[in-house]
Structure formats: structure tokens, C-alpha cells
Amino acid sequence: MNIASDSSLWRRLKQRLARALLYIALIVISVIWLLPLISVIFTSLKPEGEIYATTAWMLPRAPTLANFVDAWQTVIGNFINTVLITVPSSLFSVAIGSLGAYAIARLRLPASQLIYLLIVASITIPFASIIPSLVRLLDNIGLINTIPGIILVHTAHGQVIVVFLLARFFATIHEDILDAARVDGCSILGIYWRIVLPLSGAALAATFILQFTWIWNDYFKALVIVPQKTNAPITVGMTLLAGQYAGKWHIRSAAAIIATLPTVAIFLGFQRFFIRGVTVGAVKG
Amino acid sequence: MEKKGYFQAMQDWHTVLHSAVCRIKRDTYIWHLSSSTSILVGYLLMLPTVALVALFWWYPLLEVLYASFFNWDGLSPLQHFVGLANYRTLLFEDPYFWNAVKNTLIWSAMYVTIPVVIGLVAALMLNARIGGENIFKGILYLPSAISFAVVAFIWGWMYHPAGGLINQMLRALNLGVLAQPWLASNTFVLPAINIASSWVHVGFALVVFLAGLRSIPDELIEAATIDGASQWQTIRHILIPLLRPAFTVVLGWTLMLSVNVFDQINILTKGGPGRASEVLSIYLYVKTFLEHQAGMASAVGIIMFLLAAAGGILYVRQMISQEVTA
Structure with a gap:
């Protein structure tokens, strides 16, 4: 060799x-x-x-779904609250944010860059640091401890990310399309409604799903705004179980899985939209 | 549209979010709005967004700044102006405040090392373009889809002194002497919760670093290899320096998150045992809702904002300056 x-x-x-x-x-x-x-x-x-x-990594000897039945009966109210909070919050934040993003990305307005920067920079404000004032504000308008109150806060706080993502995406729509529409006599709102929105279905879906997941998973805001069992979402409701089900880790595990499954499912279900919206914005630009 | 995996999508999303251009280029404007009506329409479109952000971010922040100069219970009107007394009390008289600062800094130090190092190593390994990349990436990213409330529960069970997986494994490996009541130990409580959070945060660091690595031209690495650089030298002298933007994004975002940390700690220990895991957000929460010292809490909030802004400036500046990488 x-x-x-x-x-x-x-x-x-x-x-x-x-x-x-x-x-x-x-x-x-x-x-x-x-x-x-x-x-x-x-x-x-x-x-x-x-x-x-048995040890925690050992398969159950006599597997049972009874824990899920127990957990479901206990957390169903909070699960419904989560749905009642998450669906409108994510819908509103995307609907309102898309208008703002359109104006910022596509209309030349005095100070719009500054406004955009101020909106995006709000991401640096810790939620904790505004709590004393936020609680008072919600109390003054009678929305503390109410589901509309937390929907309002989620919608407002969601603007930061929705505007950021959608403005980026709207900026990638080809000018010729918009110019053509304008020459054909489309108004500012007409272009938004007939051109920009239909072209952005995937990006809107992606942003919606993102908002949906974050709001579904929120714990801190809910704890501050809707801490009581009657209107708390499942993330807060789960922790309220700790006392009632002390030591019953099998039932609490089932509740944890119930709380998590929807976000995983919605991600997988909307995968196609999610990818399209995200990659179009990412490839161009 | 080509079909891509779910986790590819997650990575793409992170690329957009964390390394995208923030500033919209001037030439994307369709109108140079001339008539005052169309300018008005433009502002009206922006109005709901701006009003919401102003009412629920900027206004509360300014009011908290104002309230931090008052002796205030959080419920009654702001009346008892005390100047800088709240800050003075916090900085010079309240040992628990400094305890919370110390715990927050320890938490931040761990959070910018543990998940960032694991994420970087995993990204370098996955950058070798091996089969099954998406599966590995998916597994490491999976916890990011789970609420911190659930993550806290999962790790509360992992750390359970008797039934938890960690102590059980230690015993199974005949290392039972190392078994701890992790969350009830002054020494281990913060690292333990930090590891639980890192379990989530590694996915973020991984996808940003991987996107950064993929944006480095192959020729650079080939040239280094031809020049006889070893694998380690390539990583150390070429890849890591070129990952600078990714580092800025990861570290800036992680610093911001670490100042914000609340959910996991509140659920697992409420700042205990004693005050061993009490970070600033917990301290603020207790001051506001349990001790009704909202003026003092406001001063804490302003200090937290300044800390978070330090990380945030890094992050936002990078977003503004950087061109799209994907």
C-alpha cells in the first residue's frame, strides 16, 4: 500500500x-x-x-386518559376565556396594525419615519415597568378585571410587532401594481382594500398566527389585568390549580398539555400560510 | 410556493423579525402626497395604531415616571409629592431592592451565557449541512411554542425533589448525593429556573446564529481551508467575527428579556425561598399589589426601563442599520 x-x-x-x-x-x-x-x-x-x-421517564404501566377528563372539567372555563381573549385580540391587532403599516410603508407623510421608530422602539419598554399606571388607567375606564380590558391591552401592545412585520411586507409589493391601480383611479383606501390586502393574505395570516400564539401563551398581562378565576385565561388558571391539586402532578400535567396543544396545532395547521407570508418578505426587501 | 418545513418557517420568521431592516426605504412610497385631503387620510389610517401605542405604552411609561416622585398607594389620586425620596429609599435604605438588582444581574449574566453558548454551538454543528438538520432544529426550537406558564409547570415537575426526573436520574446513576430540593435551595434556585428558561431560549439563539452563518459566503471558508486553517481556526477567526450582527441581535434581545423575566419565577417560587430568586419584576409586582406602594414601584419600573433600554438600544440599532440577510 x-x-x-x-x-x-x-x-x-x-x-x-x-x-x-x-x-x-x-x-x-x-x-x-x-x-x-x-x-x-x-x-x-x-x-x-x-x-x-415509577420514575418520570418510565412508560405508564396502566395508561389512562382519566387525568385529561379531570383536567378538562377543571380548566374548561379558563380555556374558554383564553379563546375569548385570544381570537379578538389577534384579529383586532392585525386589522388595526395593517392600516398603520400601510400608511407608514406606502404613503409619504411628514414625520411618519419618526412615528414608525417610536412604535418599534416601544419594544424596549418592560411590561412590568408600566404596571402601576396601566392598572390605574384601566381602573379609570372601568376595564380592569374584564376581558375587554385585556383584549384592549393585547391589541395595543400587539401593534409594535404587527406594524413592524407588515410594514416590511407591504414595502415589498411591487410599485408597478400600485401605480397601475392609482392611474386607474383607485383611492388610497381603495388600493389598501383591493390591492394591498389581497396580495398580503399570507403575510396577514402569518402575523395573525404569531399574535395568536403570543397572546395565547401570555401569563403576566393576564395576571395583572384579569387575575380572578372567573375571567382568567388558562395560563393563569393552571397556576390556580396548584393549590386545589397540590401533589396531583398527573392531573396538572394533563392540564398543561391541554393548554399547550392549541398553539402547536394552529402552527402546524396554518404552516402553509405562515411560510408563504414570512418567506416573501424575507427574500425580497 | 415551494414546500418548506414548519421549523424552516420559524427560522425564516426569526430572520425577518430579528435581522430585518427596520427603516422603510424612501423609494417604496407610492405617493408624494400633495393634497391636504390625502395627507389627512394617511394620518387617519395611522391614528388607531398610534393612539393605542401612545395610550398603552408611552402614556403609562410617562405617568410611571411622574408617579415615581410621589408617595402613592396606586388607588388614590397622586397628591403627596416627595421628589426623589422613592429613589433615595430604594438606593440607600432598602436592602431588598439591591437584592432584587443583584438577582436580576445574576439572571442576566446566566441568560446571556447558557442559552447563547448552547445555541451557538448547536448552530455551528448544524451549519455542517448534515441530514436531519430540520429535525434537530425543530426539537431545539419546539419549547419556544410553549407558554412560560406551562414551561414553569414542566420544570417544576422536573425539579420535584421526589417525583422529578432530575433527582430520579441522579439516584438511578448512583449519584443520589447530588440530589437537591432544587427550587427550595438558596444556592440552586436561580440557576435552576434559568436552565428551565434556557431550555426555551436556545431555539431563538440557534435560529438567529444559523441564519447568520448561512449568510456568510462559502468562498471565505473555502479560502481559509485552502490556506490551511484548521476547523477551529476557521470558527474562531472567520465565523465568529462575521457573526457580529447576529451576536448583537441575540445579546440585545436576550438582555431585554432578562430584565423582563417574571412568569417562570413567579409561578415556581414567587421569588423564594426567602428572597433568593426575587428579581426586579417580582419586587415591583409585590410592591404594587401586595404592599400598595405604587410610587416606590414606579421608581423600580423606571430603573427597569433604563436597564432594558441598555439591551434594547443595541437591538433596535442593529435592526435599523442592518440589511436583510435572508
């Missing part, structure tokens, strides 16, 4: 080895990442007697 082939063999072996090590490392990380989820899923399927008797 000559030296040249020997060294190339050695190099190939080294490459193979490096690749194998890379895979092993990634698989180890992935398993570690999945363990918390596996532990909760297994726990949610175990009858009460098993949760301390």
Missing part, C-alpha cells in the same frame, strides 16, 4: 469519525431537550398511584 492512498484513507476515516461524533452530540442534545416533554406526557397518562412509584 502506498503512502498517498494511505493518507487519503486516513483522512476519509477522520471525516467519517467527525461526522459520527457530530451526530452523536446532536442526538444527545435532542434527547435531553425532549426529556422534560416526555416526562410530562408520561406523567399525564399515569394513574395517581404510579406517579411517585
Whole structure:
């Protein structure tokens, strides 16, 4: 065997080895990442007697869905609240934000750049730091402890991200299309309604889904604005279970899964829209 | 439209959000609005957005600044002006405030290292264009779709002294001596909750770093390899320096988030044991709702805003200056 082939063999072996090590490392990380989820899923399927008797990574011996029935009956009210809060909040924030984004991206208005910057920069304000004033404000307008109150706050706070994403997207719509419409006599609102919105279906859906997920998953705002069990969303409702179901980790695990499934499902269901809206904006620009 | 995986979409989304151009280019305007009617229509379109942001972000922030100079219970009108007394009390008389500052800084220090380092390493590994990339990326990104309220629950169970997976594993590996009541320990409570949060945050760091790596031209790396640079030298002297914009975005965003941290800590420990995990947001929440010292809480809020703005300026400046990478 000559030296040249020997060294190339050695190099190939080294490459193979490096690749194998890379895979092993990634698989180890992935398993570690999945363990918390596996532990909760297994726990949610175990009858009460098993949760301390078996280890958290062991499959249930007698799997049961009874925990999900129990959890569902307990959290259904809060689950409905979450839907009542999330759906209108995400709809309103996208509808209102799309108007603002259109004006910012497509109409030359004095100071519109400054306004845009001020809106986007609001992302740096910690929610905690405005709490004392926000509570007072909502109290003054009679919306503290009400679902309309939290819808209003989510809609307002959602503007920052909705305007940011949609203004970016609207700016990518080709000028010729808009010019043609303008020459044909379309008004400012007509162009928004007949050209910009229809062309942006996917971006609007993507932004909506994003808002939906964030609002669905919100805990802090709800805790401040609607902390009582009657109108709290499921994220807050789950923590209220802690007292009632102390130690009943199997039922609380089931509640946690119920609280999480919808966001995962909606992401997967709307995947197509989501991708289209996001990539069009990302590729151009 | 080509079909892409869900997690590809997530990455694309993050690319748009975190590395996109903030400023809209002038030449995208369709009208040089001349008539005053059309200018009016333009402002009317903007009005609801601006009114909402002004009423629920800017106004409360300004009012909190104003209220921080008052002795205020949060309910009655602002009457007892006390000047800088709230700040003085916080800075010079209240050890619990400094405890909260210390815990927030410890939290930030951990949050800008643990998930960022893991995310960077994972991105460098996935950048090798290996099969199954989307599956690995998906698994690491998956926790980002879960509410922190649920994440807190999941990790509360992981850390459970008896039934939790971590102590059970330690015992199974004959390392039972290392088992801890993690969340009830003064030493371990903050790192433990930080690891739970990092479990979520790694996905974000990963996708931003990966997008950054993918925007580096292959020729640069090839040239380095031809010049005899080792893999490590390529990473150290070419990839990492070129990832600067990605680092700015990740670190800026992470700093902002770390000042905001509330959900996980409030659910898992409410700042306990004692005050071992009490960060500024928890301190503010307690001051507002339990101690009814909203004036003092407002001063805390302003200090939090200044801390978050430090990270935020990095982040927003990067967004404004940078061209689209995807």
C-alpha cells in the first residue's frame, strides 16, 4: 500500500469519525431537550398511584386518559376565556396594525419615519415597568378585571410587532401594481382594500398566527389585568390549580398539555400560510 | 410556493423579525402626497395604531415616571409629592431592592451565557449541512411554542425533589448525593429556573446564529481551508467575527428579556425561598399589589426601563442599520 492512498484513507476515516461524533452530540442534545416533554406526557397518562412509584421517564404501566377528563372539567372555563381573549385580540391587532403599516410603508407623510421608530422602539419598554399606571388607567375606564380590558391591552401592545412585520411586507409589493391601480383611479383606501390586502393574505395570516400564539401563551398581562378565576385565561388558571391539586402532578400535567396543544396545532395547521407570508418578505426587501 | 418545513418557517420568521431592516426605504412610497385631503387620510389610517401605542405604552411609561416622585398607594389620586425620596429609599435604605438588582444581574449574566453558548454551538454543528438538520432544529426550537406558564409547570415537575426526573436520574446513576430540593435551595434556585428558561431560549439563539452563518459566503471558508486553517481556526477567526450582527441581535434581545423575566419565577417560587430568586419584576409586582406602594414601584419600573433600554438600544440599532440577510 502506498503512502498517498494511505493518507487519503486516513483522512476519509477522520471525516467519517467527525461526522459520527457530530451526530452523536446532536442526538444527545435532542434527547435531553425532549426529556422534560416526555416526562410530562408520561406523567399525564399515569394513574395517581404510579406517579411517585415509577420514575418520570418510565412508560405508564396502566395508561389512562382519566387525568385529561379531570383536567378538562377543571380548566374548561379558563380555556374558554383564553379563546375569548385570544381570537379578538389577534384579529383586532392585525386589522388595526395593517392600516398603520400601510400608511407608514406606502404613503409619504411628514414625520411618519419618526412615528414608525417610536412604535418599534416601544419594544424596549418592560411590561412590568408600566404596571402601576396601566392598572390605574384601566381602573379609570372601568376595564380592569374584564376581558375587554385585556383584549384592549393585547391589541395595543400587539401593534409594535404587527406594524413592524407588515410594514416590511407591504414595502415589498411591487410599485408597478400600485401605480397601475392609482392611474386607474383607485383611492388610497381603495388600493389598501383591493390591492394591498389581497396580495398580503399570507403575510396577514402569518402575523395573525404569531399574535395568536403570543397572546395565547401570555401569563403576566393576564395576571395583572384579569387575575380572578372567573375571567382568567388558562395560563393563569393552571397556576390556580396548584393549590386545589397540590401533589396531583398527573392531573396538572394533563392540564398543561391541554393548554399547550392549541398553539402547536394552529402552527402546524396554518404552516402553509405562515411560510408563504414570512418567506416573501424575507427574500425580497 | 415551494414546500418548506414548519421549523424552516420559524427560522425564516426569526430572520425577518430579528435581522430585518427596520427603516422603510424612501423609494417604496407610492405617493408624494400633495393634497391636504390625502395627507389627512394617511394620518387617519395611522391614528388607531398610534393612539393605542401612545395610550398603552408611552402614556403609562410617562405617568410611571411622574408617579415615581410621589408617595402613592396606586388607588388614590397622586397628591403627596416627595421628589426623589422613592429613589433615595430604594438606593440607600432598602436592602431588598439591591437584592432584587443583584438577582436580576445574576439572571442576566446566566441568560446571556447558557442559552447563547448552547445555541451557538448547536448552530455551528448544524451549519455542517448534515441530514436531519430540520429535525434537530425543530426539537431545539419546539419549547419556544410553549407558554412560560406551562414551561414553569414542566420544570417544576422536573425539579420535584421526589417525583422529578432530575433527582430520579441522579439516584438511578448512583449519584443520589447530588440530589437537591432544587427550587427550595438558596444556592440552586436561580440557576435552576434559568436552565428551565434556557431550555426555551436556545431555539431563538440557534435560529438567529444559523441564519447568520448561512449568510456568510462559502468562498471565505473555502479560502481559509485552502490556506490551511484548521476547523477551529476557521470558527474562531472567520465565523465568529462575521457573526457580529447576529451576536448583537441575540445579546440585545436576550438582555431585554432578562430584565423582563417574571412568569417562570413567579409561578415556581414567587421569588423564594426567602428572597433568593426575587428579581426586579417580582419586587415591583409585590410592591404594587401586595404592599400598595405604587410610587416606590414606579421608581423600580423606571430603573427597569433604563436597564432594558441598555439591551434594547443595541437591538433596535442593529435592526435599523442592518440589511436583510435572508
